[in-house]
Amino acid sequence: MFAGTKVKNPTATREKLIDAATATMRRQGYCATTVDQICVEAGVTKGAFFHYFGSKEDLAVATVEAWCREGVYRADLGEAGNDPLVRLDCLFVGLIASVRNPGDEPLACLLGMVAQELGHSGGRLREVCSDGLEGWTALVSRLLRAAKEAHPVRMEFDPDALAWTLNALWQGSLLVAKTRGDPEIAANNLRQARAHVKRLFDPHPPGPGAAVRRMSSAGSESVPSDSDIGEGGSLP
Amino acid sequence: MFAGTKVKNPTATREKLIDAATATMRRQGYCATTVDQICVEAGVTKGAFFHYFGSKEDLAVATVEAWCREGVYRADLGEAGNDPLVRLDCLFVGLIASVRNPGDEPLACLLGMVAQELGHSGGRLREVCSDGLEGWTALVSRLLRAAKEAHPVRMEFDPDALAWTLNALWQGSLLVAKTRGDPEIAANNLRQARAHVKRLFDPHPPGPGAAVRRMSSAGSESVPSDSDIGEGGSLP
DNA sequence: GCGAACATACCAACTGGTCGGTATATTCGG
DNA sequence: CCGAATATACCGACCAGTTGGTATGTTCGC
Numbered sequence: 001m002f003a004g005t006k007v008k009n010p011t012a013t014r015e016k017l018i019d020a021a022t023a024t025m026r027r028q029g030y031c032a033t034t035v036d037q038i039c040v041e042a043g044v045t046k047g048a049f050f051h052y053f054g055s056k057e058d059l060a061v062a063t064v065e066a067w068c069r070e071g072v073y074r075a076d077l078g079e080a081g082n083d084p085l086v087r088l089d090c091l092f093v094g095l096i097a098s099v100r101n102p103g104d105e106p107l108a109c110l111l112g113m114v115a116q117e118l119g120h121s122g123g124r125l126r127e128v129c130s131d132g133l134e135g136w137t138a139l140v141s142r143l144l145r146a147a148k149e150a151h152p153v154r155m156e157f158d159p160d161a162l163a164w165t166l167n168a169l170w171q172g173s174l175l176v177a178k179t180r181g182d183p184e185i186a187a188n189n190l191r192q193a194r195a196h197v198k199r200l201f202d203p204h205p206p207g208p209g210a211a212v213r214r215m216s217s218a219g220s221e222s223v224p225s226d227s228d229i230g231e232g233g234s235l236p
Numbered sequence: 237m238f239a240g241t242k243v244k245n246p247t248a249t250r251e252k253l254i255d256a257a258t259a260t261m262r263r264q265g266y267c268a269t270t271v272d273q274i275c276v277e278a279g280v281t282k283g284a285f286f287h288y289f290g291s292k293e294d295l296a297v298a299t300v301e302a303w304c305r306e307g308v309y310r311a312d313l314g315e316a317g318n319d320p321l322v323r324l325d326c327l328f329v330g331l332i333a334s335v336r337n338p339g340d341e342p343l344a345c346l347l348g349m350v351a352q353e354l355g356h357s358g359g360r361l362r363e364v365c366s367d368g369l370e371g372w373t374a375l376v377s378r379l380l381r382a383a384k385e386a387h388p389v390r391m392e393f394d395p396d397a398l399a400w401t402l403n404a405l406w407q408g409s410l411l412v413a414k415t416r417g418d419p420e421i422a423a424n425n426l427r428q429a430r431a432h433v434k435r436l437f438d439p440h441p442p443g444p445g446a447a448v449r450r451m452s453s454a455g456s457e458s459v460p461s462d463s464d465i466g467e468g469g470s471l472p
Numbered sequence: 473g474c475g476a477a478c479a480t481a482c483c484a485a486c487t488g489g490t491c492g493g494t495a496t497a498t499t500c501g502g
Numbered sequence: 503c504c505g506a507a508t509a510t511a512c513c514g515a516c517c518a519g520t521t522g523g524t525a526t527g528t529t530c531g532c
Contacts, residue, residue, distance in 0.1 A: 054489095168421070175408070178351075179369055245477090270521075286523070290523095
């Protein structure tokens with residue numbers, strides 16, 4: 001038999017539980033999600049649940065960690081060697097696409113969902129969320145810093161601060177868009193942010209008739225257009 | 237006896253319940269907040285609770301509505317006749333102050349808290365949150381539009397879209413700041429937003445030696461400095 | 473004294489979590 | 503290679519505590 005078809009398949013069961021928890025908690029949040037509900041959605045009994053996770057919170061921790069792990073790497077930044085500004089643009093385009101075309105997904109970030117509920121609790125779950133937010137911010141901050149080194153800036157800015165601003169804007173956009181039932185709000189916000197970042201670097205070459213200086217690193221840099229590009233990462 | 241000292245005081249009891257719900261839900265969110273907990277915090281029995289509110293959700297609806305009502309008007313915009321740009325600046329300064337100096341308040345917006353949890357539910361509570369978010373956005377949008385009419389703009393923008401962006405940024409900032417346990421993140425974000433809005437209008441008067449054109453409407457326009465200003469509204 | 477404003481006792485449904493048990497893999501002596 | 507021994511994966515009934523909500527008082531102001 002194949003490995004995936006085994007009757008007893010520990011890794012698959014664990015994964016099913018985490019997947020179910022991801023979906024349910026993204027919809028309803030941590031508190032409103034029931035252990036029984038997760039079990040049903042995962043097609044697993046309670047016995048199995050507590051065989052793998054010591055508590056509901058443990059499962060949530062594992063779920064958030066998995067979300068961050070997959071999410072950060074899933075973020076579609078294009079090829080690693082590309083110009084950081086291009087990669088940033090890829091990030092924006094990916095986020096916009098994921099918001100406008102959520103498929104059957106709940107249009108919410110697990111991280112933001114759980115963080116909102118547990119932000120004032122001293123528990124482990126809050127820490128994991130905090131780390132997750134920092135991870136995304138660090139990624140963006142690195143790109144911004146790299147872009148600063150690769151391009152002349154038109155207006156000085158602090159990469160770290162801007163990265164946090166973008167993170168907050170992303171989380172808030174999801175919250176508002178979800179509540180209003182209008183993904184376009186989030187898309188608009190992201191477009192504004194995208195334009196803002198672009199504007200920080202010099203789009204108009206310094207002198208007239210100076211189309212000479214271009215993106216520093218060469219290679220196949222396909223700057224994505226405004227139109228949607230396939231599924232981008234929906235992180236954090 | 238005084239009106240406030242009566243043993244049975246319907247309006248006061250209702251208020252106590254709403255106050256308790258506001259505080260508790262801002263800390264823990266809607267789902268994690270218990271009816272019993274609210275009753276204890278309000279110093280009231282369950283009987284009284286259900287005398288005034290048909291259900292937990294009813295109480296939440298009333299609480300969110302009260303939050304919006306008081307919040308929108310509490311937002312410290314300075315005097316009504318002032319220049320819209322000054323009033324916008326007052327708004328930013330007030331928000332920054334409320335974030336940096338939360339006192340004993342939970343550093344969270346009731347609206348965002350509840351909205352995050354119920355964004356995917358079709359219930360009445362979600363609608364109230366949606367309306368609340370729109371109310372704040374409309375307020376800011378009006379100010380931006382008025383500012384556009386009163387001042388030359390250096391860069392074209394859509395007041396409505398920008399207002400939604402600011403709303404999302406505010407909500408997201410609270411979420412991130414709370415989760416990271418660092419109000420300065422939110423304060424920084426707000427400062428960036430404040431600078432961004434300021435930059436949209438011409439800080440450099442058009443021609444050299446043109447210190448003539450000033451804020452349009454006269455009056456006592458005290459542009460608040462960067463330093464903190466007393467409690468601002470922490471809305472939405 | 474009468475209705476509104478509260479208090480108390482209580483309930484059915486559900487919560488996260490436990491526990492004894494069973495079925496399947498894995499190991500290992502012979 | 504085999505079959506017993508043991509470890510792992512999983513099941514589902516069950517539990518004590520909590521939940522939102524109710525039914526039935528009691529008390530107070532007019």
